[in-house]
Amino acid sequence: MRELVLTAPAQRLHGEILARLMRAGASSRTQLADAAGVDVSTIVRALPELVAAGWISETVDQMQARTRGRPIKRVAVRGGHHLAIGVKIGPERIVGAVTDLAGDVIAAGTSPLDTRDPDRVLAAVSEMVRVLAGRGLAVVDQPEARVVGLGVGVGGHVSKGRVVTSPILGWQGVEVSTVLAAATRLPTVVANDVNALAAGEHLLGYGRRVDDLAVLTIGRGLGCGLVLHGRLLVGADGAAGEFGHLPLIPDGPPCGCGGRGCLETVASDRALVAAVRARTGDADVCELGDVERLAAAGDQVALECLATTGELLGRGIAALVNLVNPALVIVAGEMVSVIDHLEAPMRRAAAEHAFSSAWSNCRLKIDRGGDEMWARGAAWLAIRAAVMRPETFARVSPEVAV
Ligand SMILES: [Zn+2]
Known part of the structure; x- marks a missing residue:
């Protein structure tokens, strides 16, 4: 019933074998051993259980067998089973x-x-x-x-x-x-x-070839998922990565978490909408789409509020890269719809506030793929x-x- 708990090494190895096959497709036993950090004989001992239970199949790579004389076994997941x-x-x-x-x-x-x-x-x-x-x-x-x-x-x-x-x-x-x-x-x-x-990003998305990455979600709330050394980091009790609740603004606005001045209170989609509504005095600005439309029409206030939000997010990203030094930051969530207005100030602030090469060595990707x-x-x-x-x-x- 529970996940993210320590399990017996053999079962953990099964999980790592499947993760490798999902990320990279059909693989040789040697590739599986390298990915799991174990020797090939350990992989060879672990595979029969997975084969017998119908999770994976092993096939001989005929092309390899013809050209080099020695057949190489390839392991793949059993699709649809x-x-x-x-x-x-x-x-x-x-x-x-x-x-x-x-x-x-x-x-x-x-x-x-x-x-x-x-x-x-x-x-x-x-x-x-x-x-x-x-x-x-x-x-x-x-x-x-x-x-x-x-x-x-x-x-x-x-x-x-x-x-x-x-x-x-x-x-x-x-x-x-x-x-x-x-x-x-x-x-x-x-x-x-x-x-x-x-x-999902680590196995199937932009993080497929990266083992140290952060996923930031920007929308109603600001979230963060961390994969470090190839493993999802959840903390001692599942509360790791609460990026939106970095308490950055002294005596700032109240937050849904019960605190005050969390990053989320000034850089979420609600905060952006509220700022545009307050500064324009336009009571019809109720949701992100309204800000998007104003920005597309060149409304200066909307553009300034978006730039401020981008800068705050960039500061948050700098805090994050200074803490965990990811190779990749992926940004996803509803506010990706206005990312063209957020990205430049976000990158600028991240570069300005990051320590040493933590930002210059980090790639930023925007996931526009939805849910x-x-x-x-x-x-x-x-x-x-x-x-x-x-x-x-x-x-x-x-x-x-x-
Ligand atoms: Zn909060």
Whole structure:
């Protein structure tokens, strides 16, 4: 039920093998050994369990066999055999995707939410999972295909399957994994939504070839997911990466977290909209799209407010790169719609305030892909949790499971 906990080395190795296959596609045993930091014999011992349980297949590379005389075995995930479902719960909608073990989306869906009541939201998630599971299994159309788990991303502090606090949803102490596992009958993993996105970017997105990266989400809230040394960093109790709650402004505006002057109170989409509305005196400026339209029409106040927001975000990025020195920062979220106005001041401020070469050696990428990667990342967390559960391999015979 829980993820992000220490597991037995053999199960962790299974997870690392699958992660490598997802990031790089079919691989040799040597490549798997290099990626996991173990010797080839350890990989050779770990593979039969995964093969017998139907997660991966091994094939001989015929081309290699012909040209060099010695056959090379290639390992690949078995597409369509095992599926996982990822769901992101947002304040206005839930977004879901069912993926195969390669992380490819088999089916996807979105449901608007007219409530934030936890019971009703989780009932809507359960219904979406039921529909997606049916659609995914129908698409792959294989008798042995099954859904191995459900991954759910929620904004806020998530620990041990429970939402401790989610200012964006107004949730406090909401049990999510036990409720959804009972309703869907699927092993369920719950994570902070930006951590799920960071896992997705690392495996399937811009972070595919990078092992030290930060994902910043800019929108209603400001979030951060960190992958360091190839591992998702969640902290001692799941609260790492709360970029939006850097307490930067003394006696600043009140924040949804209960504090004052958090970065989120001056650089989120709400803060931007409020600043433009206050300075223009235009009561019709209610949402980000209104600011976008004003900026596109060359409104000077809107452009200045966007520049200020970009600078504040850049200062936050400088704080982040000074702390963890990532090789890549990926920016995603709703405010990507105005990134053309934010990016230059953001880069300038990051460069000005970063320590030594922390920024000059760091790449910045903008993910304009919308919500799908969040759900794919959540699905991967479910796959990883499934492959780390000993009962996943319970039906593997002892002769095979060396
Ligand atoms: Zn705060």
